[in-house]
Amino acid sequence: xxxxxxxxxxxxxxxxxxxxxxxxxxxxxxxxxxxxxxxxxxxxxxxxxxxxxxxxxxxxxxxxxxxxxxxxxxxxxxxxxxxxxxxxxxxxxxxxxxxxxx
Numbered sequence: 001x002x003x004x005x006x007x008x009x010x011x012x013x014x015x016x017x018x019x020x021x022x023x024x025x026x027x028x029x030x031x032x033x034x035x036x037x038x039x040x041x042x043x044x045x046x047x048x049x050x051x052x053x054x055x056x057x058x059x060x061x062x063x064x065x066x067x068x069x070x071x072x073x074x075x076x077x078x079x080x081x082x083x084x085x086x087x088x089x090x091x092x093x094x095x096x097x098x099x100x101x102x
Contacts, residue, residue: 014030014031014032015028015029015030015031015053015085015086015089016028016029016030016031020086023060023062024064024065024066024067025059025062025063025064025065026061026062026065026090026093027059027060027062027090028059028060028062028086028089028090029050029058029059029060030059032056033050033052033058033059033060034051034052034053035050035051035058035059036049036051036053036054037051038050038051038061041077041078043080044064045063046062046064047060047061047062047063047078047082048061048063049059049082049097057082057086060082060086062090065090065093068094069094070095072092073090073091073094073095074095088102
């Protein structure tokens with residue numbers, strides 16, 4: 001299932017959120033974005049960033065979002081390097097148990 005999250009003015013695009021319950025994988029992607037490259041974050045193998053042709057992060061794949069603890073996420077080195085709206089979704093998911101999936 002997917003929902004569309006409207007994000008603040010000035011941030012490009014609408015964020016699409018998908019979750020694979022069977023494999024515990026969370027997908028975030030700007031609805032209109034064209035992904036041209038994907039790369040695991042240098043700090044871990046839990047997050048794969050998706051980039052557009054200009055090198056902007058336009059999506060991500062989070063492996064095991066239900067396994068990471070709030071303490072580990074708050075100190076996670078990638079948390080400060082991801083787009084603010086994506087971090088907001090991940091914060092809600094991990095800290096507050098808010099699953100924004102219909």
